[in-house]
Amino acid sequence: MEGTTAAGGPRLPILIVGSGSTGLALAQGLRKAGIKCIVFEKNASQHRERDWNMGLHWGAPVLKSLMPDGWWDRIQSVQVDPHVPTKEEDTLTWLQGDTGEVMAAFTFGPFYRLRRSKLRDLLSEGLDIEYDKRLENITYAEDGQSVTAHFADGTTATGSMLVGADGARSSTRQVLLGPDVGAINHLPYAATFVQQRFSKEQALYLRSFHPLFLAGAHPSNTFAFFGMHDAADPDDPSSWTFFFYISWRSSxxxxEATKDWTDAQRLAQQKELSKPFCDPWKSAYEWTPDDAPVWHLGLTEWDPGREGHRWDNHNGLVTMVGDAVHPMTYQRGQGLNHAVTDAGKLRDALVQIQEGGDRAALITAFEDEVIKRGGTEVRDCTANTTLLHDWERVKQSPFFTKGMKKNET
Known part of the structure; x- marks a missing residue:
């Protein structure tokens, strides 16, 4: 199934840089299609200190198509609450942050809220993954038939194609476009994330607002999210971990001035922002210990449709998927859906190439679609973030007007 080259030798593998959800989903799709690939991850292991959760909705059928047969039955096990079956339809409620009044309710589905670490563990099974491999450079064979990845540890790997799936601060993108054009774009918005357990009574109260997720906008020009991150034991609410944040306009x-702040300073700032909020945010922050660990993030994006952002794919030898090509702000919950869609479309193109299709034409057509679809979403998400933090215009935001629906391009 792995095929041969025109010279009769074994076909070189596809090199996938990055073992996030996108790279792993693509690798599983290629394995399913009988196309050899190797995944390279810059970190020393699969597990990192930070874990978060992601919404999967219109992209679900694509992820299912990339997984080995029968694996989709396991998707329940990687959800934030694996004990509650996914509903065919669910409702995301949007509250006015100061009064608790319902501003809007979006019904859609099925909606999967997946823990990133558990999804990665599932998608890692059966793959060839090499760790501690930080990409530094890419070179191309003179005959145009292979590409070589050069890593920081001095090693190299040669394949029939290289796919950058290495996240928002993609090394692949910076190699292809240079450190300036390929650098992430910082936006004047920030958020500090809290993951916290509470007492049984507190947990039951907080979860009574919605079993999985809740959003809110406040007249103080802040946006808030509250949701479940890990329902470890369904019968022990004190084992549940909640995930919540308030984001604000931050120049x-x-x-830059606060980049060295401690967790305690970050949390104190969040607690101050939460004081005018209704529940669940007000109580959740009051009940969070002052020394609780948090993590802070300035919002970023990179628009592949912007002039000067088109890269040279060297006649189809190199391309990018997911956050490497269209990192977007997260308040509209679209990132994972676009990422797995990229993986599915690239899998389709690589199958056609395997069957004798024109590599350069197929990869360029793949990129054209990704840039149009992903670039539109990047711009929409950035506009959405801007509007969510402007109370006078919040109801004009794509989140408010479209909910979680897919952009039509």
Whole structure:
């Protein structure tokens, strides 16, 4: 099934840089199609300190198509609450942050809220993954038939194609476009994330607002999210971990000035922002210990449709998927759906190439679609973030007007 080259030798593998959800989903899709691939991850292991959760909805059929037969039955096990079956339809409620009044309710589905670490563990099974491999450079064979990845540890790997799936601060993108054009774009918005357990009574109260997720906008020009991250034991609410944040307009100067803040300073700032909020945010922050660990993030994006952002794919030898090509702000919950769609479309193109299709034409057509679809979403998400933090215009935001629906391009 792995095929041969025109010279009769074994076909070189596809090199996938990055073992996030996108790279792993693509690798599983290629394995399913009988196309050899190797995944390279810059970190020393699969597990990192930070874990978060992601919404999967219109992209679900694509992820299912990439997984080995029968694996989709396991998707329940990687959800934030694996004990509650996914509903065919669910409702995301949007509250006015100061009064608790329902501003809007979006019904859609099925909606999967997946823990990133558990999804990665599932998608890692059966793959060839090499760790501690940080990409530094890419070179191309003179005959145009292979590409070589050069890693920081001095090693190299040669394949029939290289796919950058290495996230928002993609090394692949910076190699292809240079450190300036390929650098992530910092936005004047920030958020500090809290993951916290509470007492049984507190947990039951907080979860009574919605079993999985809740959003809110406040007249103070802040946006808030509250949701479940891990329902370890369904019968022990004190084992549940909640995930919540308040985001606000934060100038790049403020972000630079506070870059060395401690967790305690970050949390104190969040607690101050939460004081005018209704529940569940007000109580959740009051009940969070002052020394609780948090993590802070300035919002970023990179628009592949912007002039000067088109890269040279060297006649189809190199391309990018997921956050490497269209990192977007997260308040509209579209990132994972676009990422797995990229993986599915690239899998389809690689199958056609395997069957004798024109590599350069197929990869360029793949990129054209990704840039149009993903670039539109990047711009929409950035506009959405801007509007969510402007109370006078919040109801004009794509989140408010479209909910979680897919953009039509």
């Amino acid at each position: 790049l100067e403020e972000q």
